[in-house]
Amino acid sequence: MSSxxxxxxxxxxxxxxxxxxRLAEWLTPWTxxxxxxxxxQDVNFQVNPGEALGIIGVNGAGKSTLLKMITGTxxxxxxxxxxxxxxxxxxxxxMGFHPEFTGRQNVFMAGQLLGRSMEELHGLMPGIEAFAEIGEYMDQPVRTYSSGMQMRLAFSVATASRPDILIVDEALSVGDAYFQHKSFDRIREFRKAGTTLLIVSHDRQAIQTICDRALLLDKGRVALEGAPEEVMDFFSAMIAEREQDTIRQERLADNRIRTISGTGEASIADVVLLDDxxxxxxxxxxxxxxxxxxTVDINTDLERLVLGFMIKDRMGQPIYGINTHRINRPLEDLKAGEQVTYSYRFDANLGKGNYSVALSLSRLDxxxxxxxxxxxxALIFxxxxxxxxxxxxxxSLDARxxxxxQSNSKKEAPDAVSH
Structure with a gap:
């Protein structure tokens, strides 16, 4: 069991x-x-066998330090x-690669640091080469590699065989889109097979599609732990509001958590979805x-107002979003006490399932x-x-x-008649 x-x-x-x-303390250790x-400080959590936990937070929140302690470095x-x-x-x-050694030599060194034997690494080498897809560079010094090539080789070595626990930092963000998809596919395969996963990423889609829970670190402490979508929503609001006194969360009737943030200079008074x-x-x-x-209430004088909405699926993935800045329809010079009603009309070309609507009132895009x-x-339908x-x-693309x-058989020409 892995935990x-x-x-x-x-x-x-x-x-x-x-x-x-520092020198004085060394000379007089009693002072x-x-x-x-x-x-x-005071970080507590548990990842159960086969579970995936995502860790998020701004730079300097302590994410990398936490992973280094968990891995023992x-x-x-x-x-x-x-x-x-x-x-x-x-x-x-x-990490663990020597720039003057070839990729192949580094595989053997890094693999032994992971506890694998030389015999095991010889057996795994063809799979490592195939997954990394760096071709002839496998026998070139690592100093000639791009950062993306280093990441390919490092990930291929670390995941050459399924581990009980896989810990991944932001390193995956370096690679190209093709290899990122390939890497996350392998991570999903490991998860299905029972690997316990701890992943640090700012990629909302990765956290929400792979992880069972998410943990938000802020200033070295656990600020929030819960469902990935709820934690990512709070994190997005926290980034927008560097001071958290304007962020609040409400529990809805279906037990979901709604995150609301903002200065309050303009606010959502009502939102409704209407049929034809x-x-x-x-x-x-x-x-x-x-x-x-x-319907929006203007609470203080505003020089500019932009309304945006985002439709998300049940996993919190964005399906469609637009705002009045992008269609050149912002409102300007609004006065306190005014009320504005926006009406977005569209055909609901969506697949069956549950969807939610997020709303944004801002000055710019x-x-x-x-x-x-x-x-x-703001709305669930x-x-x-x-x-x-x-x-x-x-x-729903309404593909036509x-x-x-056509038949594959060819018509045979009539035999020529000889006289």
Missing amino acids: ILVSGLGKAYRQYPTRWA TRHQLRWVL TQPTAGSIRLQGRVAALLELG KGRPVEVLETGTPVTLKV SHLDKNYEWRDF HVINTRKPDFVGCA LEIDH
Whole structure:
């Protein structure tokens, strides 16, 4: 069985006021001349066998330090870590690679650091070469590699055989799109086979499609732990609002968590989805015309206002989003006390399933510049399909088919008649 248990984990580094203070403390060890700077404090979580946990946070939140302690490359100042099972880790790009040695030589060195024997590595080498796809560079010095090639080789070595526990840092973000897809496919295969996964990524899609839970680190502490979509929504709001006093979460009737953030200079007063007769609907047919009607209160004078909406599927993946900045329809010079009603009309060419609508009120194209209000799960609706062919996926493309059927048999020419 493979699992991770982290209890009361903390990491602190000594800080000295001057370089001489370090020497003075060394000469007089009974005196303390340093202060402790905690980069991680009181971190607790558990990853059960076969479970996947995503760790997110801004740069400097302590993510990499946490992974280094779990893998044993850094020792904790406080707390404990208990691992069950064989661990494979992909942390810093090219960690353990020697730039003057060839890729093949580095495979043997890095593989032995992971606890594999030379005999085992000889057997795994063809698979490593095939997965890395770096061709003749396998026998060239690693110093000639691009960062993407280093990542290909490092990931291929770390995942040459299925580990009990796989720990992956942001290194995967270096590779090209093709290899990223290939890598995540292998990670999914490992998960299905029972590998416990710990992954650090800013890729919302990766966290939400692969992970069972997510953990948000902020200033060295666990700020939030829960369903990936809820944690990623809170993280997006936290980035927009560097100060968290404008972020709040509400629990909906279906037990989902709604994240709301913003300055409040403008706010969502009402949102409703209407059918073609102007009636509110929560269930609609694929392809039917609908109107998303959003009423906004202006609470202070605003020089510019942009409304955007995003439709997401049940996994939180974006299906379609647009805002009034991108269609050159922003409103300007608004006065406190005004109310604005927006009506977006579109055909609901969506696959059957549950969907949610996120709303954004901002000054420019992104709510990261000036966020008046960001609201996830502003509206939830369900799409059914009883009128169209039963298709798979989120988008109804109404593909039209033409078939040109020709026989493969050739007509034989009549035999020539000789006289």
